[in-house]
Amino acid sequence: MGVECKNIKRPYCPLIYCCSFAQIWNMLLHNRVNKEELKRKLSEEVFSRKTISLYRYFEIIDPLEYRNDLYKKWSTLNCFGRIYVAHEGINAQMSVPENNLPQFLDQLNEIRGLKDIPIKYAIEDDGKSFYKLTIKVREKIVADGFGKDDYDFTNVGTHLTALEFHQMSEGPDTLVVDMRNHYEYEVGHFLNAHHPNAGTFRDAIRMAADALSEEKEKNVLLYCTGGIRCEKASAYFKHRGFKNVYQLHGGIIEYAQHVKHLEVDSKFTGKNFVFDDRLGESVDGKIIANCHQCGKPSDTHTNCANDDCHQLFIQCEACKSKYGGCCSVECQEYPELKHNHYSKSKIYNRIGLQQESR
Ligand SMILES: [Zn+2]
Numbered sequence: 017m018g019v020e021c022k023n024i025k026r027p028y029c030p031l032i033y034c035c036s037f038a039q040i041w042n043m044l045l046h047n048r049v050n051k052e053e054l055k056r057k058l059s060e061e062v063f064s065r066k067t068i069s070l071y072r073y074f075e076i077i078d079p080l081e082y083r084n085d086l087y088k089k090w091s092t093l094n095c096f097g098r099i100y101v102a103h104e105g106i107n108a109q110m111s112v113p114e115n116n117l118p119q120f121l122d123q124l125n126e127i128r129g130l131k132d133i134p135i136k137y138a139i140e141d142d143g144k145s146f147y148k149l150t151i152k153v154r155e156k157i158v159a160d161g162f163g164k165d166d167y168d169f170t171n172v173g174t175h176l177t178a179l180e181f182h183q184m185s186e187g188p189d190t191l192v193v194d195m196r197n198h199y200e201y202e203v204g205h206f207l208n209a210h211h212p213n214a215g216t217f218r219d220a221i222r223m224a225a226d227a228l229s230e231e232k233e234k235n236v237l238l239y240c241t242g243g244i245r246c247e248k249a250s251a252y253f254k255h256r257g258f259k260n261v262y263q264l265h266g267g268i269i270e271y272a273q274h275v276k277h278l279e280v281d282s283k284f285t286g287k288n289f290v291f292d293d294r295l296g297e298s299v300d301g302k303i304i305a306n307c308h309q310c311g312k313p314s315d316t317h318t319n320c321a322n323d324d325c326h327q328l329f330i331q332c333e334a335c336k337s338k339y340g341g342c343c344s345v346e347c348q349e350y351p352e353l354k355h356n357h358y359s360k361s362k363i364y365n366r367i368g369l370q371q372e373s374r
């Protein structure tokens with residue numbers, strides 16, 4: 017006798033496993049179609065979009081309520097993006113329809129905590145950075161792995177403008193430190209920057225402070241993508257006893273914009289990795305990384321086309337067509353099978369020549 021199947025709405029199913037499988041398959045199919053549909057809609061839009069980012073640390077008592085309010089406001093304005101809300105503040109990467117931008121900016125000033133919040137505009141912007149609006153409540157906007165009282169994260173390092181950072185980085189007794197992850201550093205970084213070769217900020221903040229623990233009297237100049245990680249990193253460095261801690265205000269995004277007007281050569285070479293569908297924007301036009309499959313120059317990050325794998329790695333155009341956008345022959349030929357390396361890693365670490373967990 018069959019079992020009643022709640023999955024595919026048939027009264028009786030002779031094979032219970034078939035029904036479970038059908039449900040999973042339908043879910044996968046639904047998500048995939050949905051994503052492609054959303055991307056198609058984005059590509060057919062007749063108006064343009066601006067890619068922006070913003071963040072602020074401030075206390076949010078009820079992150080879920082705050083999130084729901086933002087979702088209502090920003091979906092009405094047809095905004096897309098990836099936004100994190102936590103008790104400690106907000107971090108948002110967004111794409112806003114250009115026509116709605118003035119209204120969006122006005123509205124920001126009315127939202128609690130966001131008055132006069134600095135906005136960063138992307139330098140290379142095709143308006144295709146996001147295809148949907150996702151606002152998530154997280155425990156923290158930047159996960160550092162520390163408890164609330166482990167260090168005073170309001171006691172931050174001195175902010176430097178792009179020009180100040182540029183000039184000061186040439187000075188004696190000065191260390192420039194990249195607070196980002198190894199895959200970000202790999203495609204672009206400040207010349208002569210120290211980098212902790214970490215896969216997460218949680219590791220980077222400890223590893224960088226440990227590695228430089230004999231250099232506490234030097235000027236330490238920290239930088240990251242947009243500045244949000246350095247707020248915490250600089251406070252942690254001060255907590256660890258570093259005397260002269262500075263941070264690049266607005267991060268690489270601001271530096272890249274200003275360096276063009278400063279009539280100086282960029283000290284940042286390569287691409288600024290960004291966490292949206294573009295996965296990076298070039299700062300000085302140079303390619304400093306290599307394809308992880310054939311070794312030829314390339315700085316195009318991609319996620320393995322096999323959704324079960326989704327590993328982040330660098331792939332050139334030739335390898336993209338050869339492997340169908342996949343990281344390996346296994347992923348290309350056996351999309352339905354779960355391979356061992358899926359569970360071990362989602363990020364290819366070329367610098368450490370090993371795979372690691374995100
Ligand atoms: Zn290649």
Ligand SMILES: [Zn+2]
Binds near residue numbers: 322326327343347
């Ligand atoms: Zn793969």
